[in-house]
Amino acid sequence: MKRNIAFILLLTQMYFLMGMGRVPLVSDQKCALCGREVHHDMFANLTFKNGESEPACCLQCAITYEKQTGKKAEYITVTDYYSHETVDSQKAFFVIRSNISPCCNKEILRIPNGNALMLKYDRCLPSIIAFENKDNATKFMTEHGGTLETIQDIRSSD
Numbered sequence: 001m002k003r004n005i006a007f008i009l010l011l012t013q014m015y016f017l018m019g020m021g022r023v024p025l026v027s028d029q030k031c032a033l034c035g036r037e038v039h040h041d042m043f044a045n046l047t048f049k050n051g052e053s054e055p056a057c058c059l060q061c062a063i064t065y066e067k068q069t070g071k072k073a074e075y076i077t078v079t080d081y082y083s084h085e086t087v088d089s090q091k092a093f094f095v096i097r098s099n100i101s102p103c104c105n106k107e108i109l110r111i112p113n114g115n116a117l118m119l120k121y122d123r124c125l126p127s128i129i130a131f132e133n134k135d136n137a138t139k140f141m142t143e144h145g146g147t148l149e150t151i152q153d154i155r156s157s158d
């Protein structure tokens with residue numbers, strides 16, 4: 001019985017942690033790939049030749065969307081992490097593998113008995129954070145680590 005209660009507490013806490021999202025950009029917009037809500041600081045948008053577009057929670061999902069559906073975007077816009085301005089992904093600076101991953105739950109979940117659960121896989125990892133300005137990207141890296149890449153680097157690395 002005690003075990004069951006502990007398990008329920010664990011589930012409740014995990015559910016709570018997973019629900020701690022950020023304020024969505026547009027309440028009814030969900031990532032076309034993973035279904036997560038899209039957020040101001042990570043939003044990516046794919047626009048296709050026929051003018052249609054699909055929202056993605058981050059560039060990682062936008063690129064995976066292209067691979068999985070075979071629908072290559074004419075262009076992808078991303079959102080500056082600090083200003084939330086829309087930026088052409090070809091011109092943006094990306095910090096990949098920093099310790100910030102806004103799409104995901106915390107990488108380590110503390111459970112009530114003090115043990116930690118590690119998040120092993122998430123389609124939004126490693127996180128890709130976009131900046132319009134290289135100085136801001138560099139500044140961000142001094143605090144959060146990661147490496148600076150262009151969209152070409154990211155596309156060619158997998």
Ligand SMILES: [Zn+2]
Nearest residue numbers: 031034057061
């Ligand atoms: Zn997504």
Ligand SMILES: [Zn+2]
Nearest residue numbers: 057058103124
């Ligand atoms: Zn994402």
